Amino acid sequence: MSKTLFDKIWQKHIVNTIPNGPDVLFIDRHFIHEVTSPQAFDGLRKRSIPVSRPDLTIATADHNVPTINQHLPISETLSRKQVEMLTKNCAEFGVELYGLGHQYQGIVHVIGPELGITLPGLTLVCGDSHTSTHGAFGSIAFGIGTSEVEMVLATQTLLQAKPKQMRISVEGELNKGVRSKDIILYILAKISASGATGYFIEYAGSAIQSLSMEARMTICNMSIELGARGGLIAPDETTFDYIKGKEFAPKGEVFDKAVSYWKTLHTDSVAKFDKELVFKAEDIEPMVTFGTNPGMGIKISENVPGSEHLDGSGKENFLKSLKYMGLSEHQAFVGTPINYVFIGSCTNARIEDLREVAELVKGKTKAENVTAYIVPGSRQVRDQAKREGLDKIFIQAGFELREPGCSACLGMNEDKIPKGEYCVSTSNRNFEGRQGPGARTILASPLTAAATALTGKLTDIRTLFV
């Protein structure tokens, strides 16, 4: 029987099946962090059970850590306690921790791939919805709640019902100034923030295949923004080349054997999906969001949409969203003054993102009104950026290069955007208050964010290429 990529991986991980119920799935990699794990460890303690597979459990501190002076004790009491709790739990249960100051510390979804922990054909979970990022390698990766974190810690398995499957193909060549962030924001604008709820997505097509691993991760990362629990991309030579030689990736004969298996991980030509969507790369322009969910996006050259085609609660919700954003129907969006730019998060804080920003801002200076943070996704990304001299370029351009963490993506640490201010952000969510109470988030690619930092107003990157 012909199978999808997803079917092949799912089937290989079934430990047991409950008739009319979910499957018991084996989990190959479990990432944990300080925010969604304490109650899970408590549960283990209450039942007096150990962590089943500490060797497959990867721990780091990322969500609430400060991005300056990480060598000092965390000044915010609750954050410090949560990080200390993670340290204590990891020590007690024998889990290796990449904590603050560790050379491997960083955002969970950045460190897994860069350390060669994330591989094709695996199941990966984490108490964080952006676990979908790891799907870029051709693996089943999804976010879970804390009760499920406890289940995986205790048994290295989860009960999961098989989701429906959707294939989204993007065909053709990308336009100038368009990056993978624009592809996913475009798909979001087309099918909405709930367009893939209940589905797992496979991304395919020539435009997707042409992307680097890091660019693929940006797309898979935001699968959850479409409502899907995850999204994956068939592994290919780009994938194998990326993995080869990474710190914890298989080596030598084991690697070769793995590659020959990974090459079988693709959707069979006649396999059926519950839903198929095809988009043309040429239709995609640099994208930005104007509202309060990631599906509310437009091409940067377009005006803010109007509500005339909406009615009832849809219209109310739309107008509520514009009110929060301080925007009016049909107003021009490009040129809006912007005081904050955030380049970071598990969506866009990898070395390629930083290189691209550096290339654009080299020898230039940010606009005076702009506060521009660059928060690398991991210590390794930060160290690499320094080795390449990117830190000097950023400093000369007036950008602040911080230490790694989730930072202003969700504002759990001190990095918050003030009330009422716009922030052009390379992160993944523009929900009300996401970057701080009253903050107004405009999601965009690192290129658009950097261009905006230079001009001090929302900028179409294509006008800077001339």
Add this chain to the structure above:
Amino acid sequence: MKAFKIVTSTCIPLAIDDVDTDQIIPARFLKATTREGFGDNLFRDWRYEADDTLKAEFILNNPVYKGEILLTGSNFGCGSSREHAAWAIADFGFRVVISSFFADIFKNNALNNGLLPVTLTPETVLQLLKDCSKNPDLSLTIDLENQLVIRNDTNDSFSFEINPYKKLCLLNGYDDLEYLLSQKEKTAAYAATLDDWRILKR
């Protein structure tokens, strides 16, 4: 987990679509290390002004509306996987959330905490939102065994779907972990067959 059989209650109608988990419980309140007390900050920024005074216009602050059923718009619980959202809703006193559809992770989190997510058609939810807003005394009965929502004013009933395994768990108060622990031998047998490359060597 507490067993769930039947709930009869009035509803709080929250007619907003795409309610994300950042609204249900903002990230700055995720720093607790226990499961209790999140109800205090449920819908924090919709319920309170920055100076902690109540926003009178928000439905949860209107004393006319009470109950154990949260009636809400479509795509409820989208965004972050934080289980704190389900904890906050349950801690506030809700036992049921009714929507025309739920985000996947939220739905699982709710079920794992004995909070029942009930999916009804968009038309039914809209009608209920309208009628409950007008008549705060309108009560519903949620009968899990028979998978029915019954309007106690008209006796109209609406059926809903739930995974048979999850239904059994809720009716009996079983949680998934107990089941998974009972599968220990099967899991060990499976784990013994892992290919070399799948094992993480650090």
